[in-house]
Amino acid sequence: MRSSLATGARPRLATRTRVLMAALLLAAPMLVGAGGARAAGPLILRAGTTQDLDSLNPYATALVVGYEAYELTYDFLVTFGPNLEPAPGFAESWQRAADGHSWSFKIRSGMKWSDGQPATSADACFSFQLAIDAVQAGDVVGLGYIDPAIADAGVTKAECPDATTMILTSDDSSQRILQTYIPILPKHIWVKETYKTLGDAKFDAPLVGTGPYMAVEWKSGQYVHFVRNPNYWGKKGAADEVFIVFFKTADSMVQAFKNGDLDYIRGATADQFNQLKTDPTITTVVGTSNGWTEFGFNAYGTGTGKTIKGGGPSTKALLDPAFRDAIGYAIDKQALLDRILGGYGTLGSTQVPPVLVQWHTDPATPRTFSIDTAKQKLDAAGYVTDATGQRMDKQAKPIKLRLYFPDSDDTYPDVAQFIHDWLAQLGIPVTAKKFGSGDLTSLMLPPEGGKPENKADYDLFIWSWAGNPDPNALLQIFTCDAIGSSSDSEYCNPQYDQLYADQNKATSPEARKAILDQMQTIFYNDAPYHILYYDSELHAYRTNKFGGWQKQPLEAGTPLFSYSTIGYSFLTDASVQPSPTAAASSGPAPSGGGGTATPAPSATPTKPASDSGSTPLIIGAILLIVVIAVGFMLLRRRPANVEDE
Amino acid sequence: MGSGYLLRKVSSAIVTIVFIVLFNFVLFRLMPGSPDRLLRNPHITEQTRAEYRARWGLDKPIPEQLVNYVVATAKGDLGLSVYFRNQPVVDVLANRILPTVVLFGAGEVVAIVLGIALGAYSGWRRGGPVDYVGNGISLILYSMPYFVIGMLLLLLFVTALHWFPPAGLQSLGVRYASIFDELIDYGRHFFLPVTTVAIGLIGQYSILMRSSIIETLGEDYITTARAKGLKSGRILRDHALPNAMLPAVTLVAINLGYVVAGAITVEVVFNWPGLGTLTVDALANRDYPVLQGIFLLLSIAVVVANLIADLVYGALDPRVRT
Numbered sequence: 020m021r022s023s024l025a026t027g028a029r030p031r032l033a034t035r036t037r038v039l040m041a042a043l044l045l046a047a048p049m050l051v052g053a054g055g056a057r058a059a060g061p062l063i064l065r066a067g068t069t070q071d072l073d074s075l076n077p078y079a080t081a082l083v084v085g086y087e088a089y090e091l092t093y094d095f096l097v098t099f100g101p102n103l104e105p106a107p108g109f110a111e112s113w114q115r116a117a118d119g120h121s122w123s124f125k126i127r128s129g130m131k132w133s134d135g136q137p138a139t140s141a142d143a144c145f146s147f148q149l150a151i152d153a154v155q156a157g158d159v160v161g162l163g164y165i166d167p168a169i170a171d172a173g174v175t176k177a178e179c180p181d182a183t184t185m186i187l188t189s190d191d192s193s194q195r196i197l198q199t200y201i202p203i204l205p206k207h208i209w210v211k212e213t214y215k216t217l218g219d220a221k222f223d224a225p226l227v228g229t230g231p232y233m234a235v236e237w238k239s240g241q242y243v244h245f246v247r248n249p250n251y252w253g254k255k256g257a258a259d260e261v262f263i264v265f266f267k268t269a270d271s272m273v274q275a276f277k278n279g280d281l282d283y284i285r286g287a288t289a290d291q292f293n294q295l296k297t298d299p300t301i302t303t304v305v306g307t308s309n310g311w312t313e314f315g316f317n318a319y320g321t322g323t324g325k326t327i328k329g330g331g332p333s334t335k336a337l338l339d340p341a342f343r344d345a346i347g348y349a350i351d352k353q354a355l356l357d358r359i360l361g362g363y364g365t366l367g368s369t370q371v372p373p374v375l376v377q378w379h380t381d382p383a384t385p386r387t388f389s390i391d392t393a394k395q396k397l398d399a400a401g402y403v404t405d406a407t408g409q410r411m412d413k414q415a416k417p418i419k420l421r422l423y424f425p426d427s428d429d430t431y432p433d434v435a436q437f438i439h440d441w442l443a444q445l446g447i448p449v450t451a452k453k454f455g456s457g458d459l460t461s462l463m464l465p466p467e468g469g470k471p472e473n474k475a476d477y478d479l480f481i482w483s484w485a486g487n488p489d490p491n492a493l494l495q496i497f498t499c500d501a502i503g504s505s506s507d508s509e510y511c512n513p514q515y516d517q518l519y520a521d522q523n524k525a526t527s528p529e530a531r532k533a534i535l536d537q538m539q540t541i542f543y544n545d546a547p548y549h550i551l552y553y554d555s556e557l558h559a560y561r562t563n564k565f566g567g568w569q570k571q572p573l574e575a576g577t578p579l580f581s582y583s584t585i586g587y588s589f590l591t592d593a594s595v596q597p598s599p600t601a602a603a604s605s606g607p608a609p610s611g612g613g614g615t616a617t618p619a620p621s622a623t624p625t626k627p628a629s630d631s632g633s634t635p636l637i638i639g640a641i642l643l644i645v646v647i648a649v650g651f652m653l654l655r656r657r658p659a660n661v662e663d664e
Numbered sequence: 665m666g667s668g669y670l671l672r673k674v675s676s677a678i679v680t681i682v683f684i685v686l687f688n689f690v691l692f693r694l695m696p697g698s699p700d701r702l703l704r705n706p707h708i709t710e711q712t713r714a715e716y717r718a719r720w721g722l723d724k725p726i727p728e729q730l731v732n733y734v735v736a737t738a739k740g741d742l743g744l745s746v747y748f749r750n751q752p753v754v755d756v757l758a759n760r761i762l763p764t765v766v767l768f769g770a771g772e773v774v775a776i777v778l779g780i781a782l783g784a785y786s787g788w789r790r791g792g793p794v795d796y797v798g799n800g801i802s803l804i805l806y807s808m809p810y811f812v813i814g815m816l817l818l819l820l821f822v823t824a825l826h827w828f829p830p831a832g833l834q835s836l837g838v839r840y841a842s843i844f845d846e847l848i849d850y851g852r853h854f855f856l857p858v859t860t861v862a863i864g865l866i867g868q869y870s871i872l873m874r875s876s877i878i879e880t881l882g883e884d885y886i887t888t889a890r891a892k893g894l895k896s897g898r899i900l901r902d903h904a905l906p907n908a909m910l911p912a913v914t915l916v917a918i919n920l921g922y923v924v925a926g927a928i929t930v931e932v933v934f935n936w937p938g939l940g941t942l943t944v945d946a947l948a949n950r951d952y953p954v955l956q957g958i959f960l961l962l963s964i965a966v967v968v969a970n971l972i973a974d975l976v977y978g979a980l981d982p983r984v985r986t
Binding site: 060061063065071073074076079080219238239240241242244260262264266267268271272274275277278280455 | 747829830832838933934
């Protein structure tokens with residue numbers, strides 16, 4: 020606490036010089052030590068994200084980064100190939116029985132967990148049974164994001180007659196059974212868990228899996244660290260270790276990326292992304308996300324004529340497809356895309372995002388922005404204006420609408436402002452209001468949700484949804500059955516419901532696609548939502564360390580943070596690429612014998628670097644306490660001297 | 665120091681903490697929003713949603729929530745985090761406290777040493793060049809938010825010069841040859857954030873110390889010391905400084921209380937995995953239990969620091985011990 024001024028009668032200059040020298044001594048190695056320690060170590064992939072991992076438990080994470088973490092560690096029974104087609108995972112092959120309801124999966128023989136225990140069909144049956152139990156009990160596992168895939172695929176039974184065979188029975192005739200997001204967990208570790216307890220189970224690193232990497236360390240607020248699984252059965256990527264690093268802001272992430280401290284980033288802003296594009300050492304990727312942002316209507320009572328006392332939509336006009344269609348002409352989606360998303364995104368159309376190339380259909384006659392057309396259509400549909408320009412509904416009541424949106428996204432208030440202005444030009448005043456997401460969910464639920472006090476008391480809303488590799492989850496939102504749960508448009512159309520049921524029974528992808536085309540047309544024309552845009556995923560990577568970056572799906576996807584972790588297996592070591600002996604692009608990964616620059620093999624998983632991670636911190640803290648204590652003692656001693664003088 | 669004085673100060677600190685615990689509870693119930701927003705999921709049933717609310721204690725009436733909260737807090741149980749999926753809040757905080765304490769503590773020490781030295785010298789040589797420049801700089805630094813200082817340092821030393829890493833606590837995946845290498849790596853990561861904190865605090869200390877020295881120099885005992893023929897350095901060191909230090913001690917103690925809170929903006933700018941960034945995240949995610957935990961920890965730290973200030977002050981200055 021004492022400054023050099025107060026250290027006594029020694030010559031002051033000498034003291035100051037000494038302090039300066041000490042400071043220089045400390046600082047000098049800090050400056051030169053830049054990357055010196057990094058020679059000849061394992062090849063490390065560092066991927067930055069603006070999300071902070073919430074849990075390593077597959078059933079407890081709600082984040083993309085959480086999915087990435089568990090997919091690196093665990094295998095799916097059947098995974099997703101380069102274009103999202105079914106590809107061998109925990110099961111190396113599969114066959115559908117002639118009756119169409121029984122699937123036989125052949126589990127790879129001799130496969131081992133990362134801890135050396137044999138990985139067999141018993142593990143697959145155990146993992147599926149947990150989800151089946153939950154579905155049959157009408158419950159969910161953990162947060163309930165993964166296990167509904169079982170219900171979606173109609174799986175009713177899992178049997179494992181021998182170590183390499185698993186038989187799944189399904190009452191569904193689709194192929195969705197090949198897209199279940201169920202991670203195969205090691206039974207010998209989680210055997211005590213039930214579907215009720217699994218969501219709360221602590222998945223502490225290091226984790227045991229059959230995936231390409233194993234999570235060995237999770238530092239809260241910093242990173243999750245993976246090392247290669249020595250027993251991995253599949254194609255090995257060049258990265259010996261993977262760090263997924265969490266950033267509070269896109270700014271600091273992009274800064275670290277530019278600095279060369281990261282090899283990959285997810286979640287740059289449009290401005291940052293534009294700037295990164297100009298850097299020749301960086302490759303940028305615009306992926307299309309599997310979801311959308313919508314502008315929705317409360318159409319409660321459509322088809323049923325039901326009303327809610329003290330709630331429901333404020334005007335019957337919202338139930339009229341012609342009204343909703345007319346409003347659609349007053350929404351300038353291109354302006355929203357340009358001004359809110361900086362141009363990165365895809366114009367919204369149907370409920371099946373274009374990233375699902377196999378299923379998406381563009382509307383035959385898309386609406387084009389024109390306030391005049393919107394006015395004409397409203398007039399033609401019987402919604403005329405009064406003398407003051409206020410638009411009236413068919414009951415001669417002024418149409419004044421409430422627009423609600425959650426506080427979960429910073430762009431919604433801006434979108435609301437645009438919509439407010441456009442609708443004002445039609446003579447429809449809009450009051451916009453922001454809510455906490457939980458509050459808004461409750462506010463929007465109708466009595467069908469099980470609570471008679473729910474009133475679905477809203478008119479318009481802005482929100483978004485994210486889907487699965489199969490479009491079912493997003494299609495289902497608009498069925499009559501979804502009213503009271505996932506439906507927030509309260510839209511009901513028996514014809515749509517029939518098609519939904521039919522597509523679930525379709526036996527070929529072509530037949531299903533034909534039905535999905537009809538469903539998308541109905542959706543677009545009836546317009547329970549106007550899908551504003553499909554958001555983008557703005558990613559970027561460096562090519563100085565790793566090559567072989569490949570998007571999944573090939574056209575609209577991203578190399579990492581995609582549907583499976585296949586992107587990691589394509590990675591090659593950029594430093595060995597020019598060498599003719601590089602065994603990078605095919606066959607097993609470089610195993611240490613070959614080229615000079617080949618990274619050290621990691622047959623034995625390396626001990627996490629910072630097992631002793633907090634030691635220097637503790638040393639620092641102790642030093643700090645010592646400094647404070649010494650300072651305090653010096654300070655205390657002085658008054659005694661003063662009295663002596 | 666009389667035991668009456670000690671007792672009075674300690675009991676008033678305890679009362680303050682009890683009040684804070686209660687206020688903490690009310691505060692978070694008044695905030696808009698609710699942590700159950702993550703339950704917007706097409707597949708989740710009302711029953712599951714209810715179970716989650718029950719787990720977070722959100723289903724109970726407010727008075728019952730209060731009683732449960734106070735009882736659990738007294739036992740050292742701060743509840744379960746919403747965002748970190750039922751990790752105990754105590755664990756979540758424990759993971760984050762050390763980086764913050766080291767960051768802010770080191771910055772504080774540097775600022776105290778340099779700030780007091782600068783202030784004392786400025787006051788001593790009032791009107792001289794050091795005072796003129798030093799006081800000006802101190803005022804500028806005092807009025808500058810941490811994040812501006814941090815961004816400027818980032819621009820200069822990271823973007824332009826590439827001398828230091830931009831973020832984080834340490835380099836990733838590096839196998840250190842020795843503990844010395846590891847310390848250097850930590851040092852490189854610590855340098856800019858600690859400097860930011862130090863620069864942000866120096867102004868306070870220097871301005872306070874300067875005015876305090878100036879005030880002290882007008883006292884009779886300084887004149888007496890001068891009359892005794894003591895050298896001016898001796899007068900400053902033995903007569904002026906000890907008395908002028910009193911206000912600075914108070915400021916040190918109060919600032920030490922904020923060591924726990926850290927400097928949220930510094931942590932965000934440098935992506936520092938401390939309590940500051942945790943606070944921002946907890947706010948954004950409506951993670952009430954974690955927020956409550958942070959607020960409690962912070963309040964207690966400030967109260968304890970104030971208590972220490974009172975006691976130290978009492979020890980240093982007999983006049984307050986009445």
